[in-house]
Amino acid sequence: MAELSAVQPPETVFDDVEVPAVIHRIARGRPLRPVWRNALGGLTYEMPGFFVKFAPEGSGLPLRQEAERLAWASRFTPVPRVVDAGEDASGFWMLTEALPGRSAVDARWRANPEKAVQAIAYGLRQLHENLPVDECPFDWGVEYRLERSPRDLSHADEPHRSIPIDVAWARATDPPPVDQLVVCHGDACSPNTLLGDDGEWSGHVDLAALGTADRWADLAVASWALNWNYGPGWEPLFFTTYGIEPDPERIAYYRLLWDLGP
Structure with a gap:
């Protein structure tokens, strides 16, 4: 689950957590491999051919929201197909x-960051082109996000952390015009793109925030995340592969909005 900023990845591989009873019931004796433990208590396990995610009661993790979005998006683009979901x-x-x-x-x-960056950019372009905006029931636009923002930059990346919150909020509430409305991934950081053994894009994961928004909401963060994961210098290749010129105004705006959350 990647609901939090990937600047400081909140997930860790784990093997010291008791497997929830509901996960044992789902596994039906099949081997379980712990994959991620989220800072908010979310757990992800792999078993042959499947993954199972668990959000503890009261954690606030949007797993139900992700299930709804995956069920919709899987008709149009390679994302995990929801086999079953439920709660107790x-x-x-x-x-x-x-x-x-x-x-x-x-x-x-x-x-091999060059291959990874190309796949990330190509995959994001495919997602933006293949998900039908007119049919999408989910929103990730500026107004939607501002309504849910905690208005807190204490955990933001530099240079945003040093901006007074009233100044940051004034900037956030004055967005640039929408360039092109698409269905955005919502967390297009590098870990959420999958590559096959041939280095080609094979799909996306962690779509809890998927919804309609300006394509720069994804582009600004996807390009930013390359620095966190591969080091500086990869943004030009990303934008060239996607097929767009960088837009400094929109990049700056949507990176600030990202740090303001959610």
Whole structure:
């Protein structure tokens, strides 16, 4: 689950957490491999051919929201197909089919960042082109996000952390005009793109924030995340591969909005 900023990845591989009873029931004796533990208590396990996510009751993790978005998006683009989902007193769970490929931040692709960056840009372009805006029931536009913002930059990346919150909020509430409305991923950071063994884009994961917005809402963050995961210097290749000239005004705006959350 990547609901929080990837500047400081909130997930850690784990093997010291008791498997929730509902996950044991879903597994039905199949082997479980712990994959991620979210800072808010969310758990992800892999079992043969599937992944299962669990959001504890009261965690606030938008797993139900992600299940709804995956069910819609899977008709148009390669994302995990929801096999089943449900909840009990302990929390909400979601079972999805595994997609082929490895995360773009897998050690194999960290060692070959050029291929990873190209796949990230190409995959994002495909997602923007293939998801039908007119049919999308989900919103991720500026107004939607500002209504849910905690108005807090204490955990933001520099240079945003040093901006007075009233100044940042004034900037955030004065957005640039929409360039092109698309269905955005909502968390287009590098880990959420998958690559096949041939280095080609194979799908996207973690779509809890998917919704309609200016394409720069994704582009600004996807390009920014390259610095966090591969080091500086990869943004030109990203924009060239996507097929667009950088827009400094929109990039600056949507990076600030990202740090203001959610």
